Amino acid sequence: MKNYVKLFNFEMGRFLKGYLALVGITVAVQVLGVVIASRSYTNKINKYVYHEGMAIDEFLSQFGDMSMYAIIHSLWIQGPILFCISVLLIYTLLIWYRDWFGKNTFIYRLLMLPTERINIFFAKLTTIMVMVLSLVALQIMLLPVLNKVMSSLVPEAYFMNLSFKEMISGFDVLTILFPFSFSDFMIHYGLGLLAVTLLFTAILFERSFRLKGIVYGILYIALSLLIIFSPVIMIAITEKSYLYPLELFYLELILCVLVFIMSILTSRFLLNKKITV
Amino acid sequence: MIEVKNIKKNYGRREVLKGVSFTANKGEITCLIGVNGVGKTTIMNAIMGLTPIKSGEILIEGKPLDKTSYEKITFIPDAITMLPQMKISDAMAFMNDYYQCWNQKRANDMLKFFRLEKESRISELSKGNRAKVNLLLGLALDVDYVLMDEPFSGIDIFSREQIAEVFTSHLIENRGVIITTHEIHDIEHLIDKAVLLDEGVILKEFNAEDVRENEGKSIVDVMREVFHV
Numbered sequence: 001m002k003n004y005v006k007l008f009n010f011e012m013g014r015f016l017k018g019y020l021a022l023v024g025i026t027v028a029v030q031v032l033g034v035v036i037a038s039r040s041y042t043n044k045i046n047k048y049v050y051h052e053g054m055a056i057d058e059f060l061s062q063f064g065d066m067s068m069y070a071i072i073h074s075l076w077i078q079g080p081i082l083f084c085i086s087v088l089l090i091y092t093l094l095i096w097y098r099d100w101f102g103k104n105t106f107i108y109r110l111l112m113l114p115t116e117r118i119n120i121f122f123a124k125l126t127t128i129m130v131m132v133l134s135l136v137a138l139q140i141m142l143l144p145v146l147n148k149v150m151s152s153l154v155p156e157a158y159f160m161n162l163s164f165k166e167m168i169s170g171f172d173v174l175t176i177l178f179p180f181s182f183s184d185f186m187i188h189y190g191l192g193l194l195a196v197t198l199l200f201t202a203i204l205f206e207r208s209f210r211l212k213g214i215v216y217g218i219l220y221i222a223l224s225l226l227i228i229f230s231p232v233i234m235i236a237i238t239e240k241s242y243l244y245p246l247e248l249f250y251l252e253l254i255l256c257v258l259v260f261i262m263s264i265l266t267s268r269f270l271l272n273k274k275i276t277v
Numbered sequence: 278m279i280e281v282k283n284i285k286k287n288y289g290r291r292e293v294l295k296g297v298s299f300t301a302n303k304g305e306i307t308c309l310i311g312v313n314g315v316g317k318t319t320i321m322n323a324i325m326g327l328t329p330i331k332s333g334e335i336l337i338e339g340k341p342l343d344k345t346s347y348e349k350i351t352f353i354p355d356a357i358t359m360l361p362q363m364k365i366s367d368a369m370a371f372m373n374d375y376y377q378c379w380n381q382k383r384a385n386d387m388l389k390f391f392r393l394e395k396e397s398r399i400s401e402l403s404k405g406n407r408a409k410v411n412l413l414l415g416l417a418l419d420v421d422y423v424l425m426d427e428p429f430s431g432i433d434i435f436s437r438e439q440i441a442e443v444f445t446s447h448l449i450e451n452r453g454v455i456i457t458t459h460e461i462h463d464i465e466h467l468i469d470k471a472v473l474l475d476e477g478v479i480l481k482e483f484n485a486e487d488v489r490e491n492e493g494k495s496i497v498d499v500m501r502e503v504f505h506v
Contacts, residue, residue, distance in 0.1 A: 003375065006374055006375065102360070102361070103361045104358065104361055105354060105357075105358055106358060106359065106360055108352070108354050109358040109371075111325075111326070112325060112352060112358075113375050113376075114344050114376060114377070115344055115375070116344055208329075273329055276328045277322060277328060
C-alpha cells in the first residue's frame with residue numbers, strides 16, 4: 001500500500017506540468033471567451049439601445065438576453081473541455097508507452113522495484129482517474145465563476161442568471177461529465193474507470209506479446225464488451241425480456257464488476273509473467 | 278547462488294536461448310562472453326524477470342524470483358534506468374524511497390569517487406557519466422548479486438578506467454557478479470568464471486583461474502580457440 005501511494009505520487013508528479021498547463025489553458029480560454037462574448041453583447045447594447053434609441057424590450061426580443069447558456073455551446077467553453085479530454089485520452093496510452101520508448105528505459109526500474117507489479121498498474125490507473133476528476137471539479141468550480149464574470153460585464157437588465165443545472169442542460173457532453181445524481185455519477189465514472197482498465201490491459205497484452213498482443217488486446221476488449229452487453233444482446237435476439245429494468249441494471253452492474261476484476265487479474269498475470277522490457 | 282537451469286527462449290520463431298544452464302556464486306565474478314545477438318542480455322533480463330522464458334528455471338538462493346528478490350539482486354542495464362529530467366539527487370532519493378537495501382553512505386562515496394555533481398540532470402550528462410550514475414544506482418544497493426550488461430559499451434577510455442576500478446574495490450567484494458561484456462581486457466584478470474555463448478548455447482564454461490594456472494592461457498586465448506578466430 002505504501003509503495004502504491006508512492007508510485008501514485010510519482011506518476012502525478014511526472015504529468016504535473018502538463019496537467020497545470022491544461023488547467024491554465026482551460027481557465028484562460030474560458031474566461032477570455034466570456035469576456036469577449038460579453039463585450040460583443042454590450043457593444044450591441046451600446047449601438048442599438050444607446051445610440052439608435054431602441055427600447056430595451058425590443059432589443060431583448062430581437063437579440064435575446066445574455067446568459068451563460070449562450071456561451072456554453074460555443075468553442076470558448078467546449079474547446080478546452082474537448083482539448084482536455086483528447087489530451088487525457090492520449091495520455092492514457094502515453095502513461096505506459098513512454099516508460100518503454102522514452103529516452104531512458106525507465107520500465108526496467110519500475111519492474112525491478114521490490115513491490116507487487118500490479119501497484120504500477122493501480123498507480124497509473126489512479127493517476128488518470130484523479131486527473132479526470134480534478135479537471136471536472138475545476139470545471140464545476142469555474143462555471144459559476146464565469147457566470148459571475150459575465151454578470152459583472154453585462155448590465156443587469158440584459159443578464160439572466162442561471163443555475164449550474166440550467167447552464168449545462170441540453171449539452172450532452174457536459175451532462176455526461178457533470179451528472180446530476182450520485183447514481184449517475186457512479187455509472188458514468190464507473191464506466192470510465194472500466195474503459196481505462198480495459199485499455200490498460202490491452203496495452204499490457206501488446207507490451208507482452210507485441211504484434212500478436214495487439215490482436216489479443218482487441219479480442220480481450222471485444223470479449224469484455226460481449227460479456228457486459230450479453231443481457232442486452234440476448235434481449236435483442238430473443239425479443240423478450242424476462243427481467244425488470246432494475247433487475248437488468250443490477251445484472252449489468254454485476255457483469256461490469258466481474259469484467260473489472262477479470263481485467264485486474266489478467267493485468268497482474270501479464271505484469272508478473274509475460275511482460276517484456 | 279544464482280542457478281540458471283536449461284532456459285529456452287524464443288523471439289517469434291527464432292530460438293535465442295537453446296537450453297542455457299550455468300551458476301553464479303556469491304563472491305565470484307561470472308562473465309558471459311559472446312558476440313552481439315547471442316542472447317547475453319536476454320539471459321540477464323530473464324534472471325531479473327524482465328522477459329518471460331519458454332522453459333527452464335531460474336533460482337536465486339534456491340527460490341524463484343519474486344518481489345523480495347529485488348532487495349537481493351540488482352541489474353545494471355547498458356542504458357540508464359532513470360528519467361532524463363531527474364537530477365542525480367532525485368534518482369538517489371527515488372532509490373532510497375523504494376529500496377530498504379539502499380545504502381546512502383555508499384552512494385555518496387561513489388558520487389565522490391566518480392566525481393559526479395548531485396545536482397546535475399541526467400539528460401545533461403555525457404554517456405560515460407550516465408554509465409557511472411547507472412553503476413552508482415545499482416551498486417549503492419546492499420544486495421548479494423549484481424548483474425551488469427555491457428558496462429563499458431560506448432564510453433570513453435577514462436570513464437572505462439574508472440568503472441574498471443570499481444571491480445577491484447570493496448563495492449564488489451563478497452557479491453556475486455554476472456557481467457556481459459565484449460571488452461574484457463579491462464577486467465580479464467578479475468574474472469573468476471567465464472561462460473562462452475554462441476547462438477543461444479553455451480560453448481564452454483570454465484574457471485578462469487584454473488585455465489590461467491594450469492594451462493597458462495588467458496580468457497582471450499580460450500575465446501580464440503572456442504570461437505575459432
